[in-house]
Amino acid sequence: MEASGHSDAAPHTGTTIVAVQYSDGVVIGADSRVSTGRYVSNRASDKLTPLSDFVWLLRSGSAADTQLVGDYVRHYAEQHAMELDREPSVHTLAKLVAQINYANKAMLVGALIVAGWDTARGGQVYGVPVGGTLVRQRWTTDGSGSTYLWGYLDSEYREGMSRAEAEELVATALALAASRDGSSGGLLRLVTVSSGGAERRLIPGDQVPPFWDELPAPGKTPPVAGEAMVEA
Template sequence: MIELGPGPSFLEYLNRDRPDLLPANRAAVPSDASGQVPHGTTIVALGYAEGVVMAGDRRATMGNVIASRHIEKVFETDKYSVVGIAGAAGIAIDIAKLFGVELEHYEKIEGTRLSMEGKANRLASMIRANLPMAMQGMSVVPLFAGYDTFTGKGRIFSFDITGGLYEEVEHHCVGSGSPYARGALKKLWQPGMGASATVRVAVEALYDAADDDSATGGPDTVRSLWPVIYTVDSTGAHRVEESILAAMSREIIAERTASAKES
C-alpha cells in the first residue's frame, strides 16, 4: 500500500514506496529485443491563431510487420495540454498516462495547475529516467503541446531520449515519418490559420508521411480509421470528431487522385 505524503508530486511517491511501478524500472530486455516491441511513429504539432493542434497516425510496427492499425498515440493530459508519443509503444503509453496522473495529482494537492514550463519539465524528468531502457533500444520521444493560460498562446515542446527539453515555434514533428511530414508542414502551414485549416494541414502532413514511410499509417477508408487529432485553446483540449476527419481525409484523397490523373 502506498502511503501518500503532503508533497505535490505523485512520481515522488512512486519513487519512494513503489519504484517497481515506474515505466523506467521495468526488467532489462535483451539487446536484440527492441525489434520485437511495437513502436509508434509520426506525431505532428502545429500552432494556429487560437492555440495548437496535435495529430498522430494509428499504426504501430514491429520491424517490417504492422503490429496494430488501431493504436492511439495522442493523449489529453489535462484540460489545457496533450502529449503525443513515438517510440516503444508500451513504455510510451505508460509514461503518457502516468504524466496525466502526475498533473492531476499536483492540481488536487496545490489547488492550481502547473505552468506550461512546469509540465514540460516534469515530462522531461520522466523521459530522463527512462534513459537506461532507451540505451537498450526502448526509447520514448514524446511531443508535448498545450495552451498557456498565462500568455494566451499555444506552445510546443520537444524532447530527446536524455530528457533534453526544447521549445519549438510554429510546428514540429517526431517519429520515423517526421522528415516527410515536416516537408508538408513547411509548404502548407501559415501563421494565423484557423483551427479547421490547421487540422487539415495536420492530416495532409500525416498523409505525406504515410506515402513515404512504411511505419506511418495514412487515412484508411476501407477500415474507417482516421488520425487522432486534438485542438487545444482557451476552452481546453478537444478531440476532433471522426466524422470531420473522415470527410476531410476523403476530400484530400479525392483531390490527390484527380491531380494524379491530370499528370
C-alpha cells in the same frame, strides 16, 4: 509506427506525430499504426494521450515506454492540480516528461511531443526527443514519418494561422507521411486544444487524401480531404 514487444534487434519506432501552434491554441495529430517488427499489430492505436484537460502527450517510440511516461505524468498533474487548486501549465508538464525521459534515457525509447494551452502563454508546443531534451517550437514532428515532413511543414506553416488552417496542415502532413512511410498509416486522429478545452477529430482511413503515387481502386475515384471515396 509505435513499437511493441521485445526482440534482439533495435526497437522499431515507426510512427508520425505532428503538433502545430495556431493563433488561439494548438492542433495535434497522429497516425494509428502499431508495428511489432514488420507485423502491424494494431491498426487503430490512439497515440494522443491527455495529461490534463488542456495538455496532451503525443507518443512515438516504444508503446510500453511512452504509455508509462504518460501515466506517471498524468498522476503528477492530478496531484499538482489538487495542491495548487489550478491546472498545471503546459511547460510544467513538458518539463516533467523531459525529466523522466532524461533520468531513464538508457532504458526508455520514446520521442515525444507535449502540446496544449494555458492562461499564461496560450498555445504551446514542446519537442521532447529521445534523451530528454526540451525545446519549445511553433510546430514540430517526430517518428519515422517525420523524415518526409520537415520541408513541407517549414514551407507551409505561418504565424497567426486560423484553427481551420492549422487542422488542414496537420491532416495533410500526416497523410503525406502515411503515403511514404511504411510504418505510418491507418486512420488519423486530431485534437485541437484552446481556451475552450480539447476537441477530438477522427479521419477514417478511406477518407485520408491520397497523393500522386496512390491510385484508386478500380471503379472508384480518389477522395479529397474530408470526403469518402465514391463509386465512379
